[in-house]
Structure formats: structure tokens, C-alpha cells
Amino acid sequence: MSYRTFTEALKELNLALPAVNQPRGSYVPAAKAGDLFFIAGQAPRVNGELKFSGRVGRDLSIDQGREAKQICASNVLSHLAYATGDDPSKVVAAVRLAGVVNSAEDFTAHSQVLDAASDLIAKVLGSAGQHARIATGASSLPSGMAVEIEAIFQLE
Amino acid sequence: MSYRTFTEALKELNLALPAVNQPRGSYVPAAKAGDLFFIAGQAPRVNGELKFSGRVGRDLSIDQGREAKQICASNVLSHLAYATGDDPSKVVAAVRLAGVVNSAEDFTAHSQVLDAASDLIAKVLGSAGQHARIATGASSLPSGMAVEIEAIFQLE
Amino acid sequence: MSYRTFTEALKELNLALPAVNQPRGSYVPAAKAGDLFFIAGQAPRVNGELKFSGRVGRDLSIDQGREAKQICASNVLSHLAYATGDDPSKVVAAVRLAGVVNSAEDFTAHSQVLDAASDLIAKVLGSAGQHARIATGASSLPSGMAVEIEAIFQLE
Numbered sequence: 001m002s003y004r005t006f007t008e009a010l011k012e013l014n015l016a017l018p019a020v021n022q023p024r025g026s027y028v029p030a031a032k033a034g035d036l037f038f039i040a041g042q043a044p045r046v047n048g049e050l051k052f053s054g055r056v057g058r059d060l061s062i063d064q065g066r067e068a069k070q071i072c073a074s075n076v077l078s079h080l081a082y083a084t085g086d087d088p089s090k091v092v093a094a095v096r097l098a099g100v101v102n103s104a105e106d107f108t109a110h111s112q113v114l115d116a117a118s119d120l121i122a123k124v125l126g127s128a129g130q131h132a133r134i135a136t137g138a139s140s141l142p143s144g145m146a147v148e149i150e151a152i153f154q155l156e
Numbered sequence: 157m158s159y160r161t162f163t164e165a166l167k168e169l170n171l172a173l174p175a176v177n178q179p180r181g182s183y184v185p186a187a188k189a190g191d192l193f194f195i196a197g198q199a200p201r202v203n204g205e206l207k208f209s210g211r212v213g214r215d216l217s218i219d220q221g222r223e224a225k226q227i228c229a230s231n232v233l234s235h236l237a238y239a240t241g242d243d244p245s246k247v248v249a250a251v252r253l254a255g256v257v258n259s260a261e262d263f264t265a266h267s268q269v270l271d272a273a274s275d276l277i278a279k280v281l282g283s284a285g286q287h288a289r290i291a292t293g294a295s296s297l298p299s300g301m302a303v304e305i306e307a308i309f310q311l312e
Numbered sequence: 313m314s315y316r317t318f319t320e321a322l323k324e325l326n327l328a329l330p331a332v333n334q335p336r337g338s339y340v341p342a343a344k345a346g347d348l349f350f351i352a353g354q355a356p357r358v359n360g361e362l363k364f365s366g367r368v369g370r371d372l373s374i375d376q377g378r379e380a381k382q383i384c385a386s387n388v389l390s391h392l393a394y395a396t397g398d399d400p401s402k403v404v405a406a407v408r409l410a411g412v413v414n415s416a417e418d419f420t421a422h423s424q425v426l427d428a429a430s431d432l433i434a435k436v437l438g439s440a441g442q443h444a445r446i447a448t449g450a451s452s453l454p455s456g457m458a459v460e461i462e463a464i465f466q467l468e
Contacts, residue, residue: 103451
């Protein structure tokens with residue numbers, strides 16, 4: 001596990017820790033039950049603005065899908081930073097990532113797209129960033145977002 | 157948290173606590189692991205009868221989708237009532253809601269539809285009803301149901 | 313709960329316990345948080361080879377979808393066997409199964425397809441195999457797989 005802050009870890013990757021996005025509906029961004037931390041579905045939004053909409057494999061390339069997934073993952077990290085006081089050492093383990101791709105009907109490269117999110121989380125959290133994962137395609141997503149990520153972490 | 161029963165809370169909203177729907181397959185309606193209570197996917201059924209089928213944004217309006225989601229949410233509450241002896245005070249927290257919308261390809265108002273479910277749960281459970289949420293679209297759902305909700309709660 | 317090994321239980325059903333499939337991306341096949349065991353999305357693969365691709369209800373029949381789901385379930389069991397030293401008695405409870413069907417747009421028989429997975433898990437684990445479940449359709453799945461299963465179990 002890393003001793004850095006989330007902010008520093010992302011800076012080393014030439015990324016900025018985004019501001020926590022507010023939910024766009026009647027829910028909360030994250031909920032804790034015991035030591036499990038459930039993070040709501042994260043969109044590829046930066047400061048509230050949707051950066052990638054449309055279908056991967058039709059409107060967007062795989063690389064654009066990967067970029068969108070990385071934004072979702074950085075939003076996941078922003079909620080972790082908020083919950084832990086920007087201290088990655090308080091994350092015991094990433095547990096589960098669910099990645100949804102708004103995709104063309106013949107799309108099959110979900111794993112390649114999701115790896116951009118999984119890799120970022122693993123780079124920042126080290127061995128504590130390892131997680132089980134499910135990847136699916138969707139025929140539509142809220143606001144037309146291109147990808148979405150939901151996550152469960154175990155915190156101290 | 158409220159001191160009323162689920163039955164009374166719904167009556168105040170001019171709604172009836174539905175009978176617990178039986179699973180339509182080889183599974184159980186809910187499973188407990190520690191203090192986590194996993195509720196199976198709930199359909200917009202009342203007394204077993206499917207009230208809304210088809211695609212929201214094509215066959216059904218947003219308002220009909222919201223009405224269907226509210227039925228799903230009342231079915232979620234029926235399982236909570238059954239598990240707690242109709243005592244909302246035994247719910248520590250709503251944790252996670254996953255809402256799926258059987259939707260037209262260009263549908264983007266998932267959050268507006270899901271809010272009908274989230275709002276009902278929050279009205280009945282108060283601050284214990286706050287939850288993280290993920291919304292997705294599906295190209296098909298079991299029995300052609302219009303919407304579906306899965307939930308995790310933390311019980312005493 | 314059964315006293316047999318997973319291997320023996322499957323042999324009695326004329327099935328072989330498959331080798332554990334390796335993840336095809338930057339994730340791990342399963343993650344444990346407390347006594348909860350989260351198993352990543354399982355494909356209908358045997359020894360890494362995808363046995364069923366395409367859409368159920370268009371390219372594949374319901375019976376083929378059921379056969380594919382049974383393979384997914386046997387892969388779920390292979391991860392349980394690996395985690396428990398092939399000892400089903402260490403499984404306290406199946407908790408949640410999420411089953412996704414890569415389906416034709418007019419497909420409605422998700423439950424019938426998923427039952428093949430639920431029934432296999434219940435046959436092997438007995439009363440500990442009871443689980444809550446959500447079934448959804450997807451317009452695309454990784455590698456074009458026909459079905460996918462994700463699971464949460466409670467272990468000793």
C-alpha cells in the first residue's frame with residue numbers, strides 16, 4: 001500500500017484529483033455499512049461536465065472509451081479521498097468494480113476499456129487496489145454517458 | 157428514523173404495503189449476510205401481476221416509468237417489512253440501490269425515473285433511507301418488465 | 313449443507329469441476345472482505361475457451377443459454393472450491409447472484425435461463441446455496457459471450 005496522498009499519487013501520473021461530483025438525483029455519492037464503502041455509479045464527468053457521451057464502438061473509439069473510464073476511476077478515487085482524509089493507507093482493499101459500457105451492439109472490447117479504470121486504481125492503491133470485476137454493455141445510460149463505474153471498497 | 161410501521165408510513169402516502177412477491181425462479185426473495193440484507197431484483201408487480209411492461213421512452217412515458225419504479229420500491233419495502241416485523245427502526249441504513257430501465261436506445265432520463273423509487277424509500281425511512289445508487293439501461297428484462305430494482309440494506 | 317467435496321458433488325451430477333479461469337483483464341478472479349467473498353463476472357468458458365457467444369433468443373436457443381449459464385455456475389463453484397480447499401461445508405451461504413443475458417431485444421425468458429445456474433449451485437450446496445438474484449439483459453457482453461454471472465458468497 002502506498003504512503004502518499006491520493007492527490008500526490010495522481011499528480012505523479014500527471015492527473016489531478018477531481019472535485020467530488022455531486023449526485024444528479026435523490027441519492028448520496030457513497031454509503032458505508034460496517035467497513036464496506038459503496039460508491040454510487042460514477043460518470044465520466046469533470047467538475048460536473050460530462051466529457052464523453054454516446055456509444056463506444058460507434059460514436060467513440062476504444063481509446064476514447066478508455067479515457068472516459070479513467071475519468072470515472074478518478075471520480076471513484078475522489079470519493080475515497082474524501083472519505084479517508086486523502087489517505088490511501090486507510091483503504092484495506094478494493095473489492096468489486098462494476099463497469100458498464102454504453103456500447104454498439106457488436107462491441108466486444110469491454111475488458112480493454114475497463115482496464116483503464118482498473119489500472120489507475122491499482123497504480124494508486126498498489127496491492128490494496130486489486131479487485132474483482134464485472135463488465136457489461138448497456139443499450140443506454142443516464143444522460144447518455146459513454147461509460148459508468150460502480151465500486152465497493154473495504155476501509156479501515 | 158421513523159417510529160411508524162412500514163404499513164402506516166405507506167398509508168400516509170396513500171399507498172398500500174404490497175404483499176411480498178414470490179420469486180419467479182430458483183432463488184429466494186432476500187438473503188442476509190451478517191447485518192447486510194440483499195433484496196433480489198424487484199419487478200413492478202402487484203399481487204404477482206406485472207403492471208408495466210415494455211420500454212420506457214418508447215412504449216411508456218417517463219411518468220409511467222416513475223410509477224413502475226415506485227411499485228418496485230414498495231416491493232423492496234414489503235421485503236424489509238417482512239424481515240423486520242414491520243418495524244422501520246430496525247433498518248440501520250439503506251446502502252445501495254441498483255435501478256435498471258428497460259429503455260429505448262436514445263433514452264437518457266434514467267435518473268428522473270429512478271428518483272421515484274429513491275424518494276419513496278427516503279420518505280419512509282428518513283435519514284436511514286439515504287443510499288448510493290447506480291442506474292443503467294437494459295435492452296431486455298425478465299418477462300418484459302419495464303424497470304427493475306435491486307437493493308442492499310443494513311439491518312440491526 | 314453437504315459434506316462432499318465440490319469435485320465429488322459435480323461428479324455425481326456428471327459434471328467436472330473446471331479449472332479456475334484466469335481473469336482476462338486487470339482484475340482478480342475473487343476478492344474477500346470480511347466473510348464476504350465477491351466472485352468476478354464468470355463467462356461460459358472451459359479451460360479458457362469461450363463455449364457460447366452471441367445473443368440468446370436470436371443466435372442461441374433458451375436451452376443453449378441454460379447450458380451456458382450452467383458453465384458460468386460451474387466456474388463460480390471452481391472459485392469457491394479454490395478458496396475453501398474443495399470443502400463446501402465452509403460456505404455459510406450463497407448470498408447474491410447477478411445473471412446477465414446477452415439477449416435479443418424481445419427476449420423475456422431470463423429467469424428460465426438463469427435457473428440453470430441457480431439450480432446447479434443449490435444442488436451442490438444444499439440449503440447454503442439459496443441466494444437472492446437479479447436478472448438483466450445486455451445488448452453486448454465482453455468477447456461476445458452469451459451470458460455472464462457474478463456472485464457473492466458468505467464463507468466461514
